[in-house]
Amino acid sequence: MNDSNEGIIPSIHNRSIHNRSIPDRWFNVAPHLPEPIPPAKDPDDGGPSRVALMSRIRLKAALNQDASRETWIPIPGPIQEHYEQFGRPTPLTRARKLEAYLGTPAKIFVKREDLLPTGSFKLNSSIAQAWFASSEGAPGLVTETGAGQWGHAVAFASRLYGLKNVIFWANVSARQKKERGTLIKLLGGTVHPSPSLETSTGRMMADQGVVGSLGSAIGEAITFASTNSDYKYISGSNHLHVIQHQSIIGLETKRQLETMGERPDKLIACVGGGSNLAGFMGPFLPEWKRDALRFIAAEAATAPRLTKGEWRYDHADPIGISPLSLSYTLGRNYQLPETHIGGLRQHNGSPVVGLLRRHGIIEPRAYSEQEVFEAGRLFLQQEGILAAPESCHAVRAAIDCAVEARQMKRPETIVFCLSGNGLLDLGGYAASEEAPQSAEIEYAIATR
């Protein structure tokens, strides 16, 4: 009993899937795109300049990162420390039970962003932005959130640096996810379901009968920042600086695959604003042609920007408070149905993702709510992991690819980003529970 090593042996497997190193630089996808990112611009409506407004209300670091065309951007030391403290690098694990269930010759790897302490990849950028805000002397942050994962991550990171924070939250999701609201408030965040009566934009939208969405919340957060100089306006997706922060996901994944001696054939992510997708896939972009890599973007069939949208300039909010940006859009007045997939529920998205789609680099697939919850249930039942409804889109696409690989008798390596966990989304799972299994999955199983 005096031998403190009693009963302890080294880990039984040396096949480490946790490569214990973290990147010290973010990757900037901008110089690796097939053409320059189209700049934001103002509408020709004689109104005030939205572009100038954004320069005034945003963090300097965000503006500088958006303008950068360098491939590597150093990660400040304190941000690296927080990344490490909160569990980076996140594991890259293999879904062997799911593979066996599907009878596929494909290998399915999962990048586990769901394991971060706020439950999603959003923390990668909120920590960075809160640190920059603190460095620039900003007393507070204001932002928008769709499903609430970004709002949660902002409240968490704000507390780290003692910043006030105000979060406009698409009312549909705020109603569905009371528990996440409790958590944000416990962390010290102030939440306003959007459209709210807190801003002139919110009141205008309420008058017009606008249904809340990420877009309505964007409009309100911008308005709030324009009239409250204590608060800098930050975003959780769409913008180049956010995609740069999220490149940590792809950089780690690339290194982990190399360590394991694996070469990916397909990379899959869900797509809302586009930051988990572009952050995950971006670092693979320089070699994508050489390596015959395929990038698959899984979107919500109820917000089918990439499969059915138009390539044109549009505002990110319904009223036109934000600048115009060029990407695929359903139109800013598109009536988004009320779903449990708040994180993908928007009418346009990132110009970076738009460019990747336009040049045929990413392949979009749209999935119905039923299809994604069905995939989420199967993933839980096989792997024990509860995915966020947004992430279930990636799970679904991975399952479909694995079934295709079986049909083609083609061993391949599929890697998907599990962007968040679904512990605060069980209401959505419960609502979908009774729906019948879809013909596709029934077929996939029956023909094993």
Next chain:
Amino acid sequence: MNDSNEGIIPSIHNRSIHNRSIPDRWFNVAPHLPEPIPPAKDPDDGGPSRVALMSRIRLKAALNQDASRETWIPIPGPIQEHYEQFGRPTPLTRARKLEAYLGTPAKIFVKREDLLPTGSFKLNSSIAQAWFASSEGAPGLVTETGAGQWGHAVAFASRLYGLKNVIFWANVSARQKKERGTLIKLLGGTVHPSPSLETSTGRMMADQGVVGSLGSAIGEAITFASTNSDYKYISGSNHLHVIQHQSIIGLETKRQLETMGERPDKLIACVGGGSNLAGFMGPFLPEWKRDALRFIAAEAATAPRLTKGEWRYDHADPIGISPLSLSYTLGRNYQLPETHIGGLRQHNGSPVVGLLRRHGIIEPRAYSEQEVFEAGRLFLQQEGILAAPESCHAVRAAIDCAVEARQMKRPETIVFCLSGNGLLDLGGYAASEEAPQSAEIEYAIATR
């Protein structure tokens, strides 16, 4: 861009808090107790032998482990593999922000059982018991659960091995935690809020107006197993074999502290049935006197077994279906108030914990619901970690010890077991949100 090491440096800190080795043997506390564990016995009521019934409905492995007086029990390889796969060893982290907030010279370390995939330490035993059940050819498992963490862990582990599972769940908690119920059902578990109409015992309790608790669920699970031979009856706490499984927590903690060059002064855990406490503290027991270690057991003031109970034989269920065991008890007819702390809501507990208390080895402290949620909020706000209400008892005791250390100007090392996360307990947090801060914490802060 062809250099795949671009942008990657080794981890910025070499102070690893993740010792990457896991134990290959469980520690058995039995031979290290001050006296033999008092055996279970039958009441003198002329009824059938409960002890014989338990031998019939339990797993052989559980009976064998309960009888073992060897210090070390080998962990079967497949269980080790699952431990590793699901994130063991769990991290031992330091709560530096909480320390700074409290202005204490104490170091506070946290053993992170909340990071296991089902969100609590319960998985350590459910994986073991499901594997043993599978090895013994049992087609199904039946069990009881209080807060629902054990039920969740059983449903998860049962799915790993393809076992049917039936879970009797204290009705108070089942009502409070619909989301956990959804999750258990998604995993394939069958849930019955207890008292239920599924068993004769449940119907009897319903007739007598018994309020559901862990005890009522124990009575029903035993009755179910006694009439359904497909199902073996398993327990998530109290029993020696469960405490042995949970020794993985203490073995890892001991090794992690050694790796960090730290010597603990106080070990703290919450106590319900007693398995996280005894599993965490047990491996330190052989040296406790030499090292002047103090063991603190944090219980619920609404179920104050160790602070106010009597040392006597009692049944674990209200009807007397279970054998008599010797520990501290409030009496099997004690009316437990409805609280949000289902995991500690029982009238008696483990004979092992009872012995430790009786011999003055563990020091019990009882906390009110308000005191523990207040500690949970502070811990969340400082450390970003949302603790389960049960675990908040340990958080509270750790805070109190750290404040005492400040008052005594005594640097000391406090280590507590964070037994589970509170993501599915936000209803409880919300209910407590409006309660005023207690005088103790106000005092602690004011007098910093």
